[in-house]
Each structure stands twice: as C-alpha cells, then as structure tokens.
Amino acid sequence: MRRLLTALCLVAASLPAAAQTPRNTAVLMREIDADRYDPVRSTARSAGEVIYMMSDTLVSMDWDMQTIRPGLAERWEVSPDGKTYTFHLRGDVTFCDGRPMVADDVVYTIKRWIDPATRSPVAWRAGKVRDIRATDAHTVVYELEEPFSELLAQLTLFFASVVDRNSVERLGANFGVQGFNGTGPYCWESWTPRQDLVLTRHPNYRWGPPIFENRGPAQIERVIWRVIPEATARLAALQTGAADATQYIPNVALDQLRRVPSVTVTTQPNYLWDFYMAFKIDKPFVNDATARRAMAMAINKPALVRAVWFGHAQPAVNIVNPVALDYDAASDALVPGFDPPGAMKLLDEAGWVMGSDGVRVKDGVRASFLTYGINTLENERQSEIMQQALRRIGVEMRIQFFDATVAWGRMATQEFGAVFLSYPYFSAGDALNLYFPSTQRPSPNRMNWNDPQTDAWLAEARSATDPAVRASALANVQRRLAENNVWITTAREQLFVGASNRVTGARAHGLYGVGLYKALDLRVVR
C-alpha cells in the first residue's frame, strides 16, 4: 500500500502545476464567512472586507487611520456649530448595474441605516440625525441634533456604504444574500456560503479613494474570496501560490512565513484591534469590584500575550491603545499589575474563603463564573491559560465558546458572567461610545455598565467641538473604567497581510480590521 501511495503521489506530482488560478483572477483567503453582506445588518469583519470592495462610502480613511479622504463625496463642509455637514458628490459614479448614483441614493442609504425598522445594531454610528436631504442631484445635507465629533470617521465604515434602492427593495431580506448592487471597484457575481464569494471588476470605476495609486478601474478581473477555516491550509495555499493573499495568518507562522521567498508580508503600525475579557458587572461573584481587581492581578499579561500571539501582539493595559486618539496614559497606571500573592490577599480580605474544592466562597456564593466567546484559536488559547491562572487564586472560570455564527446571539443574552471578545476601533471615543453608554445595554454593552457619570462624560465628548474638552472627558471615562476593572484587556493585535509573488500591491490597511480595503493597487503579475 505504501509503495502504491508513493507511486500515486509521484504521478500526481509530475502533472504540470500550471493548472493554478486562472489568469487575472486573485484568490483571497479568509477564515470564516459572514451570514450576509448587507452593510446595515452585519457588524462582522468578514462582511466588511467584501462590502468595502463592492461599495463605497462618502468619505474614506487614509493609511494613518486618522485622516479623512474623499470618497463618493469629492469635498464637504461642516457648519461652525458642528451640526450640519454638506457633502458634494462626484458626478461620474455609477452602480454595478450601470445606473448613475445620485444624492437620493445616499439619502436613502443613510435613512435605511438609521431607520428603527432596519434594526441596525450600529445605527448610533450615524450620530443623532435630525434630517438628511438631497438639495440637488449631487449635494447631500446631513443635519445633526447635536455635534458629533467623530461623524466623518464613522462614515468611512462600511455600514455607511451606498447601496442601490431598487436592488434592496427587489431582494428584500435576501439583499446581500442573493445579490448586491453597489458602486465599488468590484461587483457581486455569486456566493456559495462558507466557500466562495466571487466578485468581478466594475469596468466603469474611476472614483477610488486618493490613497491608492490606481483610482480605477481595478486591475484584476475576478476576485474570489475563499473561506479556508484551517490555518495550516491557508498557510500552505499562500506558500504554494494556490491562493494569493490573506490577513488571516496564524501568529505562530509569521516568522517562518517571512522567510519564504515567494511570500511578502506587509504590516500596518496604525492598527487597532484589541482582545479583552469583559465582566457582566451585575452577575454573582463578578459583581464584586475587589474580586475583579484580584482577577486582573492574577494574570501575567506579557507572558500570556507572548505565549498566545508568539510575540506578534502587544500586551494591553487599560482599554484604549496608546496610538489611538484621546488615549489617556494616566488611566493605565490605575490598572493593577501581575501580582498573584496580592490577589490572594485581596480576596482573603474581602471575605472570599478558600473552599475544599479549591474554589473560594463568600456568603454561599462560589467564586465561579461562566464566560462566553467565539471559538477562535486566540480565544481558546488565552481563555484556557487565564482559566488556569484564576484557578491558582481560587476562582473557577467556566468556558463555553461558540461558532462565530451563533456566538453573537448568545452573547446578547444575560446568561454569562464574562465574555471574550476582540474588536476594531479608531479612537478612544469610538471604543468607549461603542461599549459603555447605558443605552448600549444589553449588547454591545454586555457588561451592563450603567453609570450616569460615564454617560454624561461620553455625551460631553461626543458633542464637544473643542478637542481638549473631548480628550479630558474621555480620559475621565478611561480612569473610571480602569478603577472598576470592568475589562481585562489582554492583547493589542497587529495586522499582517501575506501575499504570494503572483500579486503585487497588497498593502495592509486595517480600517475596521479589514486588511485589503478596496485593493485597487492589487495586481496579478504572473
């Protein structure tokens, strides 16, 4: 049998390897599929990475993750009170079906996004909208109830992608499932869930963001987004040229991959994607602030991050990344360092008595909690390590992880005591406004953090027109959260995009965690 096996392999190997990806087609790999590709109905990166290619936003984000650049709007003005934005649209934009895009399409898109009937989980990102209207075919007036300092940055996110009203109405609930019609550099061709999503070039595309050398049309005729859940399979495909690019590279493989001559790895220093464990602060045991502090002290974050991310991520301290706008350094000092004996002492003093099974008890409550999360490799590894670290101080952490497709539903419930998550953001305000207003309960404010003072500071920061006022309000929030140990932020991930030598121009972008953004410079060279 073995000889035959070898013989078979030899035969198959001697066949020409030419039968690779067809010419001018690029295969991009990812780990999971999205449930749908409707901008307002999905918050998944796996939806965003495709939607960015199929559609455009009013404004776009530069590589520095801070500067706003033109998109569908070639220029815009903001009124002195910060409440009215006027966008002047390009005149040459068409949808994939050839219909010219006009101001009414933008108005329809934003109104659909914020319509309560749409039930978009991210409608708050559009600000408190008073009205949006088209004053002529190429001018959109965006009027707010109160200033929103982050509006332009929020409008670069794919949730605000302009879509074709006719397609939305024709496809109904199947918009983004059976078809899509946007103005992006690529157009929807077909989708086989959990396998391939095929895009074709939008031939008339000329309106790419100025951050790309090529503003359109795209240089590749077909793009295939292929789901390959197994990390090893993705790696091998990249090395053998069976696929062309991916950002889903296991950290363990990075050093090795960088040494492979046929693969280029680019990175993006201005990348914000953090991992954290959040406590639901009104659940038994984790509602004790002292216990939360002790748990934070039980975990050796630098060692954890080195072990789980193999040195390719930074250990985190408090919630916000130091490179983010409005980061407050003083709040980092409030987060306790690694100190297991101190943690034991803290728990002892708080009355948590060690039980015979190694789990502490106080007033009949066991020092035990359930965590939910998505079953990613990082989550599984870091949670098992943290579970062990907490066991050493007499705390039992039970882990229940779910496939990404159902995890979001389960994490919106009140069933758990803590949750493992990771997320993209672009500033302190973005991160804190996403998670900590009391109005964001139960999801994404899964912590049930309900603090009027936090709400007031966040409101102050949102409507501030003076950057200093905003920064100080946000610093207050960061300190308050650090003092309460609401999160144990573990790692700040970095973005790496690996590309085979079949393609060039795969530069890591990283907006909302998406590696390739519009991929306008991506080119097949062999």
Added chain:
Amino acid sequence: MLRHAAERIALALPVLLGVVLVGFLLMQVVPTDPAIVRAGPNATIDIVEAIRRDLGLDQPLHVQFGLYMWRLVQGDLGVSIINNVPVSQELGATIGPTLELMFAALIWSIPLGIGMGTLSAYLRGSWLDRLIMAISVGGVSVPVFFVGLLLIWFVGFQWQWLPFTGRQGPLWTLQGLRGVALPAITLGGVFIGPVARMTRTAVLEVLSADHVRTARAKGLTETAVVLHHALRNALIPVVTLIGLQIGFLLGGAVVTETVFSWPGVGRLAVGAITSSDFPMAQGTIIVLSGGFIIVNLIVDLLYGVLDPRVRGA
C-alpha cells in the same frame, strides 16, 4: 426475484420514515428555540411570535409533522438559521463533492483491497499473507484523521507535491484530480484494510467448499482454482460486505472532509452541528442517512441478482 425486491423496499421505507421522524423530533428537543435564533439578538417578543407563526411552531405537534412531511416531499428542508440559505440548496451543492470523494477513494482501494485479500488467501500462511494481514489490521486501527494529517504534513506541506486545501475543480480536470488525490488516498487507505480482510475470509471459505475441492481433485493448479473458482464465487459476499461497509466509509468521509476542507455533506453537517444550525444539521443527517439506506437497498437488490439462491427464495 420481484418478491425479494418488494420485501426489501418494504423494509427500507419504514426505516427512511423513521429517519425523517428522528430528524423532525431532533428539532423538537433542541434546547434552543428556532424562532428566537432566527429572530436575532435584538428582536422583540412580537417579532419572535411572528416568526413562530411563520414557521408553524404554534401548531400542535402532529400538524407540525404533517407540515414538515409536506415540505420535505416538495424538497423543502427549511432554511439555514444562520444565513437564510435554503438547506436543499446547500445540500445540492455539497452532495456532488462528497460522491466525488467517495468515488475517488473506492476506485483504487476496492480493487487493491480485493487483490491483496486474494493474494493473502492464495499464499495463506506465508510471510506475504502475514504482511498483508498486518497492514490490514493496521489499516482498520489507524484514525482517519491521523492518516490525513500525516499526508498533509509530508506530501502537502514538506514536499509540496499535492494540494490539501479542498476541492480544486471537477474530477475530470487535472486540477480537480490533483485536489482529490490526498483526500482520496486518506479515505481509500483506511478502506483497504476491511476489504482485504473480508476478501481473504471469503476466498478461504470458498476454497474449502465442495466444488472447489472437486476442482482441486481434478488436478487443477492452485492458481487456477483460486482465480477461476474461489475468487469468482467469493466476489458475491465481498460485494455485499463492501456495501455493508458504506457506514464505515461514511464515517471516514466526514472526518476526511473536515481534515481537507472538502466542501461535502459531512463537513457541512459538522459545521452545522457545532454552530447549532438545526435545520441544516437535520437536513444533512436526513440526506446522509437516506443515502446510506438507499445504498444498502441497492446492494441488497444486487445481491439478489448475483446470487441465485436468493433469487429462488
């Protein structure tokens, strides 16, 4: 003959019905309410109730089963609660690759297994017999995923001879052939063991039968006896036994598909179960079970055609 066929089909039908019933009950006992899952995280009670009515979940159980059967007959297996894609559509897309993989695995492993088994029986007691039987025992003892991982590691990764990243194209293209090679070697590899063992036993049994002894007594050489009498007569039980091993093959296929990211029904089933996509899980289980029952039925009928004793009965 006809009576035999009718009897077999009459037996298979209630089993099929049982599978469908189990599939239906599966949806009843699951701890998660399909309406809540379908409605999504931000749904209000009204929306959940509306969905429940849409799905007919407010009807009594027997009415629900009727509805379910009626939909099933029309090929409607429901819609994935995860991406709203019809289950039948996903199944339609994955059955092909699964059959392709099984075909590619059987096409080389059955002849090889039969050859090995016959050789083993012919040279019974020799070192070659021992070796073949040792390989067979090893084959039935090795975890499928281990074979797959080793092939991926060496053939796919170290030597980079063959792709291991799933289906590369239709079987009749070069690309498709290269893509199916490693999964087919994995799945076929673990199938050789049982086939060789069964063949050896069957051939040995036939060799001790009267007419073979007569043939030997007539002075025919051992080779002629084995080839002309024993093997031919042994093939009937072997074919049947191979049919009975379809379950074994199915299990191997589920693992092989998962290890090699092969877009088949087995991988779909595992994915649906781990993500609590109940309609999809139910659909895959019905299709896998139904396919299994039908294959068994065909093998049964084939046996009737091949073996005159059954025909007469």
Added chain:
Amino acid sequence: MSAALSARPSVLRLVFRDVAAAAAASFLLLVVLAALFAPWLAPVDPYETDLMSVMTPPGGDYILGTDGQGRDMLSRLLFGLRMTLLMGVAALVVGGVIGVSIGLIAAHWRRLDGVLMRLMDVMLSFPAILFGLALAAIFGPGLVAVVIALSVATVPLMARIARSTALVVMAQDYIEAARATGMGSFRLIRRHLAPNCVAPLLVFATLRLGQVILLGSALSFLGLGAQAPTAELGAMAAQGRTFLFFAPHIAVIPSLAIFGIVLACNVLGDALRDALDPKLRP
C-alpha cells in the same frame, strides 16, 4: 508447493499469533495501568500552563514536550488515555448491558425474537457516525452525546452475540432438565444462559473497544465530543492540528496513542477469536 506452504506456516502462524497477541495484551495492560494511575504518574497537573515553555518539542524538561498552551504533553497523554478509555468502556458497558439483555430476552421468549432482532437489524444497518452526529445535534457537542451514540451502536452487536450463544446453550440437555425441574425464566437466564455468554462477549468486547475508541476519538476530533481544555486523545489531536507544521508532536502523540490502543485491541481480539471459536464473527 501447497503442502510445503501449509506445513510450515501453522507453526509460524501460531508463534506469530502468540507473540503479537502477547505484545498486544501487555501493551493494553500497560495502557490501562497508566490510565488508572495517571494522577500519580503524571509529572505535573495536565491543565497547568507554563507560559515560558509553549510548544516545546519532546526531549527537554518536558519529556514529551508541551502543547500550545504550555501544558505538559506527558501528563495530558496520561489523563487523555484515562478519559478516552473511560469513554470506550462506558459505551461498552452501557451498550453491552442493554444489548445482552435484549439478546437473552430474544433467545428465551421466542415470540419476541422476530420483532427484537428485526429492530436490531435496523439499528445495525445504521452507521455509528450518524448516531454521533444526530446526538451531538440534539444534546450539543460533548462526551455524553458521544458515549450514548457509541452505546446505541454497540447494542445490536451485543444482542446478536448474546442471542446466538444463548440459543446454542438452550438446545443443551441440561437446560431441558432445568426447565423440567420448574426453574423460572429469570433464574434460568441468570444461572445458565448468561454465564455461557461471557466468553464470546469478552472476545467481542475486546474487538469492539478498539472500534469504539476509534469512533469516539474521531467524533472528539471533529469537535463533537470532549471539549477543551479536557485532556482526551481525539480532542488533543484536534488541538494539535493547528500547529501541525510548527509543533507536530502535539497532534502526533495523541494520534499514535489512539493507533496503538486500537491496534492492540484488534490484534488481541483477533487472536482470542481464533483461539476460542474461528466461526465466531459478529
């Protein structure tokens, strides 16, 4: 030629059989002992993470290296053996008790025979992996679902063997005699039928243990059985799959362990079967 062939091998075969069977039996004994005494044999806690030595290859401070979370592979292997064997034995015992009862009932009360055996045929025609998938779908992935699935798949096989053995016993004269003395059904089964089934069932159980472990670990590998961080061989192999190209020992060690156990079960089972009754085949 054929004479020469058949004269030599009978000796060779016996020796080979014996050596292989003895080796298999000793190996299994060793595995069972290792599993039983895992808490005392394991150098460290199998769940203890050493963040300074993640994925260290075998040979250093950690004899079999560490896994992706810096846990000692040797300790995990020992506890994994325990969990995997427990799963297999539990499935055998549950499936065996139910199956043997059904078989004995069918053999004793002949009126039930047809219905029961037809039911067993139907169950038998169903692949265990499908039971596994269905039960994991119903109960959610976990060891319990796997044990139930494997038990269900074992019931019809045990029933058949118990029934056929019991039928042979029933035809013996002493049973007639016992009946004539007015011995009750249950007593008859307990005193005469059940003890006679023990030997063939044990042989079969040895063979079946291998199959059950193979199936159970496959289900765990698919993520439908034991859940992380539980040390179970199939689940450990699944965890190691991610690091196959970087730390192959994490996947290879548990896989080899499964291979070894199943192989030993099969070799020993084959030898026992040949010794006891060459005709006995499930």
